[in-house]
Amino acid sequence: MAKKAATKKSASAGKNKSMEESLWDSANKLRGSVESSEYKHVVLGLIFLKFVSDKFEERKQELIGEGKEKYLDMKEFYNMKNIFYLPAESRWSYIIDQAKQDDIALKIDTALHTIEKNNPSLKGALPDNYFSRLNMDPSKLAALLDTVNNIQTISEEGEDIVGRIYEYFFGRFAAAEGKGGGEFYTPKSIVNLIAEMLEPYKGKIYDPACGSGGMFVQSIKFVQSHQGNTKDISIYGQEYTATTYKLAKMNLAIRGISANLGEVPADTFFKDQHPELKADYIMANPPFNQSQWREKNELEDDARWAGYTVPPTGNANYAWILHMLSKLSENGTAGFVLANGSMSSNTSGEGEIRKQLIDKDMVDCMIALPGQLFYTTQIPVCLWFITKNKGERPHPENPDIHFRDRKGETLFIDARNMGTMTDRTHKELTPDDIQHIANTYHTWRNKTAEESKNNVIVSDEGARQSPSDRSAYEDIPGYCRTATLTDIQSNDYVLTPGRYVGVAAEEDDGIPFEEKMESLTQQLKEQMSQGEQLDAEIKKNLKLLGYE
Secondary structure: OOOHHHHOOEEEOOEEEOHHHHHHHHHHOOEOOEOHHHHHHHHHHHHHHHHHHHHHHHHHHHHHHOOOHHHOOOOHHHHOOOOOOOOHHHOHHHHHHOOOOOOHHHHHHHHHHHHHHHOHHHOOOOOOOHHHHHOOOHHHHHHHHHHHHOOOOOOOOOOOHHHHHHHHHHHHHHHHHOOOHHHHOOOHHHHHHHHHHHOOOOEEEEEOOOOOOHHHHHHHHHHHHOOOOHHHEEEEEOOOOHHHHHHHHHHHHOOOOOOEOOOOOOOOOOOOOOOOOOEEEEEEOOOOOOOOOOOOOOOOOOHHHOOOOOOOOOOOHHHHHHHHHHHEEEEEEEEEEEEHHHHOOOHHHHHHHHHHHHHOOOEEEEEEOOOOOOOOOOOOEEEEEEEOOOOOEEOOOOOOOEEOOOOOEEEEEEOOOOOEEOOOOOEEOOHHHHHHHHHHHHHHHEOOOOOOOOOOOOOOOOOOOOHHHOOOOOOEOOOEEEEEHHHHHHOOOOOOOHHHHOOOOOOOOOOOHHHHHHHHHHHHHHHHHHHHHHHHHHHHHHHHOOOO
């Protein structure tokens, strides 16, 4: 075990480095023997192994302290605490003892395989013979093991150290891999915004393209931060890419989150592993503008398109929308990311599907997001929120609060001017941005405090915020507006927020036009005079240098 200080910043080479940065530097030392696209599987696999070993050893010491030494090798006494039982050859201490051996990669593979075999909930989650197949330089692998060994994965203060490392590495890997790297990672601020908008307190959550499981992690964090009960949440998902499927299962396992991600990684369109599911919340970031997702005659009569035009073969955007719509419960709501083109495209019947969605009153809210949020693409994106029920009904968390009847209405939010640059090329939504956007949606969707009875008072000590405590909604030019079906029809069924919210009003400074022009004219006159003086000074200096 490393000392607690290992989780803090320490001086290194004259520069403070965080635990995550040190680990990233160690991973980079694999360069030459391992492709950078493989780093995440190598590093996160080792961190997983270290974490479950630390949890196992902690539980083992608990049993010894309780005088239960005879139960130390019984799985049940670990599983009852949601801890994985590890045979001796799967424990981190054994791996570290063997770290300098030439066959260390095989020993790591054997450890991971044994853990998965002894814990059915990890079926399909861990790398299979992965380290041996990579044929890594044993000395570089040993150096990485040393770095991971210095991480104390269990914090006395309850800090989610491993979760923090996973989030950091998902972002760094996405940035490093460039095009395509975002298939397993959605920027955290976007995930946070979707969770805050949907408020998934209880019920079934589904993500049909779950990547590394970030939507699920944030849903659980949302419930915990609002003092809810995570046992009220059931998680369902699916992922096509085998290595990303394993990342998702590991990401959820290290956080103790139970989820049904299907028996195997599979194509959501061709092998739906949750055919009977009706979800209360859908959160997703499906692949942008996915082309050739089906052949011409495939899935033509699929039940998911019933009542709608069949989605075109050249772009899966509307296939994803209709798939998610088919998975919603009668009172469910879906929030998902799509490329901006989805809001206005008329290619190959997409405009007709959008018209059908709007005419059936499925579109609840549209949000235009700022650019540069993604590490891996410059494609501008938007958020869609769809629901089957816009009628008045109780809030799912608090029956004293009601969603108002908003049939025939859609909220448009233009958030393109929000966000803060984190570096020269990337931007993120701040917590204040997220709260502002979410509150706009909630005040529009919910009855006001005056209209709702038995309002819940929220204290300043961090109690869950009740939607009824938010002030009444109002349109704000340039930012948000409620549009009617007639408004959308008159705009040819285009859902781009900029068409509806208008232009922000300029603040009147109260100075009459005549006074302002006189002041500006005087200012210009002074600047022109200064310019003449500067020109004369420059000519004088040039003359002194012998240039006239």
